[in-house]
Amino acid sequence: MILSRLILLFLITFHVCASVLINIEDRNQTLTKSEKSFLELSIRNAHAHFQKIIPTDFPINILINPQNCFRTGYNYNKKVINFCSSKSTLRMGINSLDIIHHEAFHYLLCRSLPDFCNENMIGNIHIQSIHEGLADYFSYQLSPDNFFGENYRIDFPFLRFYKNELCYNLVSTPHLKGSALSSFLIKNNYNWKDIISFIKEGSKLGSFTKSACFLRSTEQTILTPRSRKLSKSNRYWINKGEDIVFEFKVAKKILKHFKEVKFKVNHSSDLFSYRLTSDTLTFSSKGPTGFNKIIVDIYSHELKIGEVKLYLGVR
Incomplete structure (x- = not known):
């Protein structure tokens, strides 16, 4: 070769x-x-x-x-x-x-x-x-x-x-x-x-x-935690039995550009279950303690246009 x-x-x-x-x-x-x-x-x-x-x-x-x-x-x-x-x-x-x-x-x-x-x-x-x-x-x-x-x-x-x-x-x-x-x-x-x-x-x-x-005007945090402080590194801890809720935020100009934006969770874990709606993503502790990296993919018409990495732990 x-x-x-x-x-x-x-x-x-x-x-x-x-x-x-x-x-x-x-x-x-x-x-x-x-x-x-x-x-x-x-x-x-x-x-x-x-x-x-x-x-x-x-x-x-x-x-x-x-x-x-x-x-x-x-x-x-x-x-x-x-x-x-x-x-x-x-x-x-x-x-x-x-x-x-x-x-x-x-x-x-x-x-x-x-x-x-x-x-x-x-x-x-x-x-x-x-x-x-x-x-x-x-x-x-x-x-x-x-x-x-x-x-x-x-x-x-x-x-x-x-x-x-x-x-x-x-x-x-x-x-x-x-x-x-x-x-x-x-x-x-x-x-x-x-x-x-x-x-x-x-x-x-x-x-x-x-x-x-x-555009700088379309640069923003895509997954924002509800009722807790934003982590720049996307690292969050929850206690056993607790939930953490994230809200989706995509700039209007990007939504207009792609017409359709959907989120998919690329993850299976013994630590968390999740619920996905059109504007929120909720992770619930299953019981065990530990730490996971979770990738949330962003799609438009079945084409991947982005991703967010979350680092979630249970203690």
Whole structure:
């Protein structure tokens, strides 16, 4: 598989200037020769594509299994791409073109636009989400198929769908929000000139996309607990025999956009039973103590458009 991909990448990149310096530090000699060649050619291909977005001339630094390496990804503080061994990943991700291209984009964008990658920016969930969405969009352009992240996880054939119906303001994590953004960019074939202008100008996603799902005015808590204080992390405890009631709240502009919005509880538990109505979700303690993560999916016409993660405990 590696050999055939090497041949393909060579044919794609034979015209690419090889002047970019790629430093791959593999002190423990973890990579085979073919794996190292595949990684380098993949990075060169990503670099060549990025030149059409922002011309760059800096070296690209990659560490293979450095000390205290917890996960494959771009390290914003040390300005290096790490590939890390893990029980859940296949060969640190170096067999996955999408992962290599995705992390290369983070590296190239942050080195090119450092003000978009400082500590204050990275601590903002919307900036994180934009980073993830743009990296997915970049990866899709280099390898346009249905799936992102093939040949990465041991337990899943891929990480996520490139094209989906997720609504940015109906999901909560940077990767899910990023997935909603990249899907929107793919479907509308956005050009990088406009995207880079949006980044440099510090525009808001709502004004950039002109979509209800990205407006700050439609960003709100979807499940609100009745008669108790709201938890930003969605963590709640109840006593044995008690109930907890949540009310659904979706912005009017999003309701108008999708026409129909329904909720489904993706969970079975020994701790809780639940009752679902058109505007409330009630969890009742069954008796045992413990803690559960519960996912409430949001659908429109049988298509998943969002989700809320609840963390409920009984004591």
